[in-house]
Amino acid sequence: AQSVTQPDIHITVSEGASLELRCNYSYGATPYLFWYVQSPGQGLQLLLKYFSGDTLVQGIKGFEAEFKRSQSSFNLRKPSVHWSDAAEYFCAVVTYSGGYQKVTFGTGTKLQVIP
Amino acid sequence: EAQVTQNPRYLITVTGKKLTVTCSQNMNHEYMSWYRQDPGLGLRQIYYSMNVEVTDKGDVPEGYKVSRKEKRNFPLILESPSPNQTSLYFCASSPGTGKERNTEAFFGQGTRLTVV
DSSP states (O other): OOEEEOOOSEEEEETTSOEEEOOEEEOSSOOEEEEEEEOTTOOEEEEEEEOSSOSEEEOGGGOEEEEEGGGTEEEEEESSOOGGGOEEEEEEEEEEETTEEEEEEOOOEEEEEEO | OOOEEEEOSEEEEOTTOOEEEEEEESSOOSEEEEEEEETTTEEEEEEEEEETTEEEEOSOOTTOEEOOSSSSBOOEEESSOOGGGOEEEEEEEEOOSGGGTTSOOEEOOOEEEEEO
């Protein structure tokens, strides 16, 4: 069975500082990997995704993520955080078996940005 | 505009009173699913549907029903709601199959349900 772990429940960073949110997955092969962001009172918005190819992927809002097969990780990064980045971030994996799609989300990391 | 629409956005109900949360998508997606979001637990899949008349249980299906009579609609039914179903619910859709399988899911705005 697949699983996703986001070890940090809550992270606080200063505006302008760099950010890294961790995501580890468990699956027998390389799944499709996603990062979503949820602003307060909103639905989930896709930040970026990885399927194959270049292991460093760029997303919206200045975010990037790096897939590391050896570590089963897909960590999200941003060089300089803005106050508007305060939100909850979810990592997700998608796999296919017998034509059926299976989606698993991590438990989320809540980001607080301080002045 | 491509979107997933859920209704209602907020709902307070009493234990045992049947309710339906509607979900509609205008992207001709084959795959639709329902999630509940609870603090510390992230999003957990309730039910999903690969296409019309094809539905299957997710990770937490107890107490819920779904139907997929049309491609665009995927309602979530709580026949006899209980307080432990108080949660934030999200509907999502994606192409799901074929060459477009590697695109992301689109989410509705969420339905906050309180069962008293």
